[in-house]
Amino acid sequence: MNVVTLxxxxxxxxxxxxxxxxxxxxxxxxxxxxxxxxxxxxxxxxWLRMTKFWGKLFLINFALGVVTGITMEFQFxxxxxxxxxxxxxxxxAPLAIEATLTFFLESVFIGVWIFGWKKISKxxxxxxxxxxxxxxxxxxxxxxLANAWMQKPVGFVLRNxxxxxxxxxxxxxxxxxxxxxxxxxxxxxxLAAFLIMGVSAWHLLHKNxxxxxxxxxxxAAVWAFVASxxxxxxxxxxxxxxxxxxxxxxxxxxxxxxxxxGVGMNLLLFPDVxxxxxxxEQVCVPNALSLLAFHDANAEIKGLKSFPPELRPPVTPVFLxxxxxxxxxxxxxxxxxAGIFLSRRKNFIDNRAFLTLMVFAIPVPYLAxxxxxxxxxxxxxxxxxxxxMKTTDAVSKSVTATQVALSLLGFIVLYGLxxxxxxxxxxxxxxxxxxxxxxxxxxxxxxx
Amino acid sequence: xxxxxxxxxWFVLWSVLWAVYFMLDGFVLGTGFMSxxxxxxxxxxxxxxxxxxPVWDGNEVWLLTAGGATxxxxxxxxxxxxxxxxxxLILLLFALIVRGxxxxxxxxxxxxxxxxxxxxxxxVSSFLPALLFGVAFGxxxxxxxxxxxxxxxxxxxxxxxxxxxxxxxxxxxxxxVLLFAVHGSLYIALKTVGELSDRAAAMANKIxxxxxxxxxxxxxxxxxxxxxxxxxxxxxxxxxxxxxxxVSLLLVKVFAGKNEIGKAFIFSCLTILFVVFTGxxxxxxxxxxxxxxxxxxxxxxxxxxxxxxLKIMTVVAAICVPTVICYKIWVYRIFRGRVTSEEVLGNxxxx
Numbered sequence: 001m002n003v004v005t006l007x008x009x010x011x012x013x014x015x016x017x018x019x020x021x022x023x024x025x026x027x028x029x030x031x032x033x034x035x036x037x038x039x040x041x042x043x044x045x046x047w048l049r050m051t052k053f054w055g056k057l058f059l060i061n062f063a064l065g066v067v068t069g070i071t072m073e074f075q076f077x078x079x080x081x082x083x084x085x086x087x088x089x090x091x092x093a094p095l096a097i098e099a100t101l102t103f104f105l106e107s108v109f110i111g112v113w114i115f116g117w118k119k120i121s122k123x124x125x126x127x128x129x130x131x132x133x134x135x136x137x138x139x140x141x142x143x144x145l146a147n148a149w150m151q152k153p154v155g156f157v158l159r160n161x162x163x164x165x166x167x168x169x170x171x172x173x174x175x176x177x178x179x180x181x182x183x184x185x186x187x188x189x190x191l192a193a194f195l196i197m198g199v200s201a202w203h204l205l206h207k208n209x210x211x212x213x214x215x216x217x218x219x220a221a222v223w224a225f226v227a228s229x230x231x232x233x234x235x236x237x238x239x240x241x242x243x244x245x246x247x248x249x250x251x252x253x254x255x256x257x258x259x260x261x262g263v264g265m266n267l268l269l270f271p272d273v274x275x276x277x278x279x280x281e282q283v284c285v286p287n288a289l290s291l292l293a294f295h296d297a298n299a300e301i302k303g304l305k306s307f308p309p310e311l312r313p314p315v316t317p318v319f320l321x322x323x324x325x326x327x328x329x330x331x332x333x334x335x336x337x338a339g340i341f342l343s344r345r346k347n348f349i350d351n352r353a354f355l356t357l358m359v360f361a362i363p364v365p366y367l368a369x370x371x372x373x374x375x376x377x378x379x380x381x382x383x384x385x386x387x388x389m390k391t392t393d394a395v396s397k398s399v400t401a402t403q404v405a406l407s408l409l410g411f412i413v414l415y416g417l418x419x420x421x422x423x424x425x426x427x428x429x430x431x432x433x434x435x436x437x438x439x440x441x442x443x444x445x446x447x448x
Numbered sequence: 449x450x451x452x453x454x455x456x457x458w459f460v461l462w463s464v465l466w467a468v469y470f471m472l473d474g475f476v477l478g479t480g481f482m483s484x485x486x487x488x489x490x491x492x493x494x495x496x497x498x499x500x501x502p503v504w505d506g507n508e509v510w511l512l513t514a515g516g517a518t519x520x521x522x523x524x525x526x527x528x529x530x531x532x533x534x535x536x537l538i539l540l541l542f543a544l545i546v547r548g549x550x551x552x553x554x555x556x557x558x559x560x561x562x563x564x565x566x567x568x569x570x571x572v573s574s575f576l577p578a579l580l581f582g583v584a585f586g587x588x589x590x591x592x593x594x595x596x597x598x599x600x601x602x603x604x605x606x607x608x609x610x611x612x613x614x615x616x617x618x619x620x621x622x623x624x625v626l627l628f629a630v631h632g633s634l635y636i637a638l639k640t641v642g643e644l645s646d647r648a649a650a651m652a653n654k655i656x657x658x659x660x661x662x663x664x665x666x667x668x669x670x671x672x673x674x675x676x677x678x679x680x681x682x683x684x685x686x687x688x689x690x691x692x693x694x695v696s697l698l699l700v701k702v703f704a705g706k707n708e709i710g711k712a713f714i715f716s717c718l719t720i721l722f723v724v725f726t727g728x729x730x731x732x733x734x735x736x737x738x739x740x741x742x743x744x745x746x747x748x749x750x751x752x753x754x755x756x757x758l759k760i761m762t763v764v765a766a767i768c769v770p771t772v773i774c775y776k777i778w779v780y781r782i783f784r785g786r787v788t789s790e791e792v793l794g795n796x797x798x799x
Contacts, residue, residue: 052796056797059552059797060552060556063548063549063551063552063553064549066505066548067544067545067548067549068545070508070511070512070541070544070545071541071545073512073515073516073519074515074530074537074541076519076526076530077515077519077526077527077529077530077531078530078531078534078537078538079531081527081528081530081531081603082527083527084519084523084526084527084530085523085524085527085528085601085603087523088519088520088523088524088526088527088753089523089753089754089757090757091519092516092519092520092521092523092526092753092757093520093757093760093761093764095516095519095520096513096516096517096519096520096521096761096764097516097764097768098516099509099512099513099515099516099517100513100516100517100764100765100768100769100772101764101768103509103512103513104506104509104513104768104772104776105772105775107505107506107508107509108505108506108772108775108776108779110505111501111502111503111504111505111506111779111783112502112779112782114501114502114797115498115501115502115783115795115797115798116502116782117795117797118795119782119783120782160754161601162523164754164756164757165753165754165756165757165760166756168756168757168760396527396531396534397531397603397604398528398531398532398534398594398603398604398605399531399534403534403535406535407534407535407538410538410542414542414545414546418545418546418549421549421553422549422553425553425556425557428556428557429556435796
């Protein structure tokens with residue numbers, strides 16, 4: 001394999017691995033802060049126990065998100081030096097802002113939260129998890145604004161052999177980035193809420209801490225439903241933005257080969273890349289795709305055949321990832337809606353079928369996240385900066401294929417081991433359930 | 449305003465970010481690998497990990513900020529530094545990854561094998577970055593074999609991982625290891641009580657002579673191995689910087705010998721800061737010199753961002769960095785007390 005392919009595999013592998021942990025961090029940090037706030041305002045100790053229990057899972061997960069994030073920042077220079085040199089004038093800024101504004105806030109106040117139970121007042125303690133959670137969420141904004149620039153480059157001019165920034169405001173107000181931010185952030189909330197529902201359902205199946213886990217489930221069901229619906233709505237806006245700015249990505253997502261007006265949407269569809277058509281096209285909803293893409297039933301959609309084959313993304317993986325993501329998202333909306341109603345019924349904990357379903361639903365949002373990443377980044381190919389720079393031109397020239405093969409091997413071994421340990425610990429602490437000893441917890445808030 | 453003012457400003461800021469990173473992560477790395485030699489038994493190990501627990505992550509962010517600042521302000525330097533030093537930085541990255549999770553994972557299970565496994569992980573993953581950062585900076589001071597053409601934008605590099613392990617790179621590597629060993633031992637002595645604290649102070653005193661010898665060798669060897677002294681010959685008043693480094697290093701021993709650990713630690717901080725300043729002052733205006741062709745040197749002038757980007761980043765830094773320093777001081781005040789075994793055993797969230 002050549003150095004470009006190996007570098008792409010390494011970037012995808014390390015980014016997708018990083019993305020196993022980050023969405024849960026985004027969602028669980030906010031929800032833990034919510035629980036602690038409930039405790040501080042009501043004084044109800046169940047909320048404190050919830051804070052401690054879900055907070056513990058948050059921290060075990062958080063550690064791996066942080067350390068795998070270092071890889072992401074180093075990797076632009078390590079493997080994509082030509083890219084970094086060419087676009088650093090624009091791309092470096094949001095990354096540096098992310099580090100100075102949000103990473104410090106997040107890391108410092110996580111430390112205060114973990115170690116500060118006995119050292120600061122209740123309110124300041126709750127404030128510290130809020131600061132950490134907000135910082136975490138904000139860091140997603142800056143990295144997604146940077147990513148949005150790769151998808152829809154704005155506010156720059158090609159000069160002095162590189163892309164130079166001309167309009168910082170355009171970069172930070174890039175609509176592509178803000179839509180993506182809302183889509184991604186809320187997907188993290190939904191993922192965290194499904195984890196809480198799943199773990200709670202497992203304990204309810206074992207009739208363990210019924211009050212604690214019913215309350216957790218009820219809270220999470222509402223979060224999951226609201227978040228999943230917003231993810232769906234922002235996904236629709238995102239698709240409109242993609243149709244406008246990245247026609248090749250949109251055509252691949254929908255396996256649309258011909259350029260036409262008033263395009264319908266086939267419910268059963270499968271692309272045949274070699275013959276540049278679809279081998280299956282059934283159950284067409286007339287004009288639906290035009291309506292979805294441009295909110296106009298008669299709009300023209302550019303097909304893949306309007307672009308030379310070397311400028312098209314890998315159609316089948318993008319098409320499949322998009323369908324899977326959307327399908328799993330639909331399941332999440334329905335399952336969380338059912339969760340809201342069923343968890344308010346008296347015999348909720350006897351509904352073993354539904355509780356079992358929710359345990360097995362824990363991986364669903366994780367898969368949807370990964371497929372979403374694939375749609376976004378595979379769909380951008382062959383460009384690293386859409387329409388401006390090709391991925392093949394972006395790779396480091398001083399790095400050899402052997403070096404990347406070895407580092408990739410190292411990542412696979414290291415990440416494999418750490419991921420296994422982390423998931424093992426998450427499962428262990430999730431199954432263990434909340435601490436029983438309330439007196440110890442109240443003592444911890446002794447100075448409150 | 450002229451772009452060179454911003455380029456110089458960012459060179460200063462770049463130096464400060466690296467210096468502060470080494471000062472702060474220096475004691476975490478030092479505590480990490482010295483814990484093997486200072487702590488006896490599991491409880492003492494945990495005390496040491498918890499002594500750095502609240503701050504290690506925040507300290508490591510200085511590295512991410514130094515990296516991010518290099519990317520935003522000097523993208524060409526960022527690109528060539530990371531890609532040319534690929535294998536060394538991958539190793540460094542693996543070590544930093546393991547170090548971070550070791551703290552989190554070690555206390556989560558009770559098995560003896562589990563804990564001894566993570567103890568070894570902490571030893572290696574704390575020692576390796578100390579050595580590799582030193583080797584990397586030694587090679588940056590010396591220059592690396594690269595040929596850069598800034599008009600045709602052709603860049604090439606002729607080095608290897610083995611090539612970085614040249615005598616001067618290794619001396620700088622050992623210098624960093626010993627600096628962090630003393631720094632970490634002093635931090636342990638400062639943050640713990642009783643016999644553990646005494647043992648750590650004794651360790652700092654014991655290592656210090658070796659540090660002095662290596663520091664002298666480093667300063668002498670820098671003369672033939674690098675061009676760092678040129679700036680000092682041109683502007684002799686700058687010699688105040690290495691003088692402060694040397695005086696601080698001597699005062700570390702003076703105060704450690706009198707068992708005034710707080711003062712010794714402060715001078716250890718100053719030593720690390722001024723060792724870094726000594727190096728980068730000698731580099732200016734280069735960021736990474738070429739060892740084979742002076743025209744290929746990466747300087748702040750030929751590798752920087754545009755004026756607009758530098759201006760924006762200056763505003764961001766002017767707002768964020770002082771704010772960060774304020775809340776970090778507040779946090780260090782909250783956790784200023786010494787860490788005891790009772791405290792660690794009584795906190796279910798402790799590492």
